[in-house]
Amino acid sequence: MDVTSVDEVLMCADPTVWRPGDSWLAGGTVIYSYGTDITRGAPTRLLDITGAGWQPITWHDNGDLEIAATCRIADLRDLADDPLPGGAPRKALPGLDVIPPVCDSFVASWKIWHVSTVGGNVATALPAGPMISLLTAWDATALILRPDGRRRRSSVADLVTGPARTRLGYGELIRSFLVPAEALRQPHAFRRISLTERGRSAALLIGRRTTERSARVSITASVPRPIVLDLVVTPRRADAAAWRTAIDTAAVSAGGWYDDIHGEPAWRRLMTHRLGDEIVAELLPGATGVDEARGRVTGDLRIERSVA
Secondary structure, three states, X not given: OOOOOOOEEEEOOOHHHOOOOEEEEOOOOOHHHXXXXXXXXXXXXXXXXXXXXXXXXXXXXXXXXXXXXXXXXXXXXHHOOOOOHHHOOHHHOHHHHHHHHHHHXXXXXXXXHOOOEHHHHHHHOOOOOHHHHHHHHOOOEEEEEOOOOOEEEEEHHHHEEEOOEEOOOOOOEEEXXXXXXXXXXXXXEEEXXXXXXXXXXXXXXXXXXXXXXXXXXXXXXXXOOOEEEEEXXXXXXXXXXXXXXXXXXXXXXXXXXXXXXXXXXXXXXXXXXXXXXXXHHHHOOOOOOOHHHOOOOOOOOOOOOOOO
């Protein structure tokens, strides 16, 4: 679809040239499909950042992973098949196992994978944005360039505040995302469900075992903005009940369960409970109240564990 409001397109990744009516353009898969910038309104000028020359994937000496905002989904997907990511044996980074099902959650063709970008998916801030799910689960922080020449950082979980809403200020541009090495070294569990096979995510949860008795779970798609919960196994309570109470409380704070044609709020809540039970059962064998969820995998996408 044409964006009929646009008068000019510049190849530019410099926030100092930003002016009212501008929109940043990366892959453009959303802005061209909607015919407008759903986060700011109809743009009069597009600033195309795809020519910035940013390295898609960078490994730091301490094992941290940096993903450029302009990294294409196809480039990120290839990372999961790298036998020596960052020079480490692939099996030493089980966190990368979650990349394939997250990329599949786009429900998009290979053509979209080779155009759509990680940063664009986050900045668009749709509840079902799979890059939001992935980066939130990895405790990633966004490096943001400001029009005054300064830089700031924000966790992805805090950056997205609601459907098509973020904490990006006037003219601010996401440069990259930094993923801590520790998150990639920890075991993950993935669950996703949709109303239809390979449809838009109605609930997407990713868990990460942080210790033998604790896990961090990120919840997206079923809520307006990302939620992150830390769960600890304790012998003095029913862990499933504690988990469900915690997510219900967090959902209220996040604005309630999301409601659109891809799933009613009541159903999303029940599915989030179900998927969460499965993640707790998978990551924390000592958890109580999740016996029925042990060995169960709900949804149409799942992790395929790396053996390399």
